[in-house]
Amino acid sequence: MTSSDWANPYGVRKPYGSNGMNHGHGGEDGANGAAVLSADHPLVPWKEPDHVHQWVDVDHSREALDRFGRSWPELGELLDSNVGYGRVVIVSGPPGMGKTTLIHRCLYEVKQRVAAAGAAVGNPLPVFVPTAGLENDGRRISVDPDGESFAPTRLINARIRREVAKRLRLHDFPESRVKAIIDEEDPYLAYGEMSDLLVQRNALLFAVIPHIRWNDAHLRAAFLRTCLSHAHPRIVLFVEVSQGAAETAKEVAAGLSGSTAVTHLALGELNCEDIWRFSRSARPGHGAPHVLVEPDRSSLMAAHREWNPRDVRELRKVFHSAADALRSAPYPWPIDADALRPHWEPRRTGRDALLRAPIRPRPGG
Template identity: 30%
Template sequence: MTLFRGPVQAAPAEPCNTFAVPTVIAPIEGPERVVWEPDGPLVPWQVAGADDLWVEIDHTRDLLRRFEAEGPQPDRIIDRIENAGHLVVVSGPRQSGKTTLLHKAVHSLALRLDDRMRTWSNVEQLVPAQERWTARSPQELSHVRVVALAGPRNAPAHVAWAAGRPLDVDQVHDRILRKVRETLGKPEVEDGHPPGSEDLYVAYERLSRQLIEDRTVLLILLPDFGWGGEGLTGRFYRSCRDNARCGIVFFVESRNDTGCADDLRTAFGDELGTENVTHLALGPMAEGDWRDFIDARHRAAIPGAAIRVAAEVTDGAPALLTGASVGKLRKVLYAATQHAHENRRDEVDAATLRAVGRAFEVPGPDQFRRDGASRQQTEEPRP
């Protein structure tokens, strides 16, 4: 059981945009620190206080609750007899909040896993309370390690490509195992093995035994690989599920909002929906969610964030906000807040919103539908 000492204190105030994002940076020298960036996902397992910025808009609230009820459960993940991990796939349209939901799910599971591991180990540890808006200490989740292959932004990377061509599934797992070895500091973790499912099985089985010995659970975060119609995505999902042994959970992001379910059906057939695979599919925001987003930011007590959104904006229904995805919404509001600050205004009013609106394309309502009509508009180019 984890015990927290003392109240959580806010970091010293500094000028900040109400719609900025707290992000951990690691300087060449000195400890990690948090800066407020114009863009990026919320990463609560890495930044203390980031949970305060989480907004339970309609679809994310339901998906998170389903994840916690039906997704990977701590007792099953650490069950050495069952010896089965889990695969979690998060999909959705562009800028729908996939990466933030993925990190929220990771943090939720990490807290439950760490608490369960401490109970299993019969250990009570006094963990100093973290200041808000600081990088989390490894002590806080000492039984859980998170390996983000493409960094916290989980941006599409060349993880699964070489010389402009997609790697095969085994080669991608080689890279995953190499990164895990570097993170855990375990040179005995096998990687660089010859292609073949048996060797992959052996490599992950060995990794699982090491995790059990160290009483550690590994959460592996992976971006969309941009494989398109190569048929590799379904095979990769299958390989993750099959190689997720005791103590290992894969989290994979998919930008293929219209085809992810098909990839999963191809990979698992009738097995889809079993206890070892969870699919969280994001959709468009519900009516009024944009107001909830603004209200949550106003309540979060972000250091030095003095500029608010005026009532004439929230009481109205400007198309620039009501028709936007959550990613576009935050970018518009960030730009409007910067504009207000530069013009020495104390709020974002309708005039300010109109001034910055020219720089943003107002999306049509069908641009975020979960069908193929907008596929050309939402699909990201390959690496």
């Protein structure tokens, strides 16, 4: 961490670990227990409210967020045990396109709605569980104990429930009931027990299921159908499906619709307007470098044609690096193609690193 990170207008405030706690990072903010700034991290507005102001409408994310808002039920419907099912929100799109950030933005909307309408229904307790942490790395959930092959769906589901159990314990749910959720082998019965417990405590569970990085479409579909379709009342599962499998996600969503309420949010690829929108996401009033001036639209449009950034993650890292370099410029310099080029060119050859190493499918799923 360098001093420039504190002033970078494209830096992201990074909550420490899966629960936002300080893990002993250095720096002024680290010493006081606050989160430090990073070149890239999912924007988590439900943990860091200032991230709402860094939300950028790229890759159709605004359309997806609006679609989520239109499809979201009244709070009373979510709490109604007579409905008989929970909800699944599937977010699909290529790697690095902001699926995790979109999920956290949806969670922020949920949190605001629960807070606004909660008094009328006894102020229910919302429990948020990022089952793979805020960085959303699903490998520890999806890989077999051998460390190489894809875990069976029963083990994946059990690991997810253990993460949920950890968060329930933090909210003082009865230990014996939480243990019963973990010990139950049948997923349907386990989620039923979880739902009953949520009803008793007037709570809602919002669990984020990470991109588990399976490589076989049939395994992905089997996992979603056999595990996630068991969502019971008061349980909302946000599921990330990556590697560009939008069509598969759409088919799976259609297959689940008979047993649960499904919303599918699909993100697309970046277009030439997205780089311009992103350039204007710089945070004002946070010690922004004095040498940065208004971004040049025509130059950025040309940069998109030459650079052709693949995803939001690449945009954020390149803009962060360019802004950091401009702090030492002898005169004001806009974020334009010339400023960005030295920082995007080295990344073009390393783009494949965004796709993690494949996991071998387990015979028989």
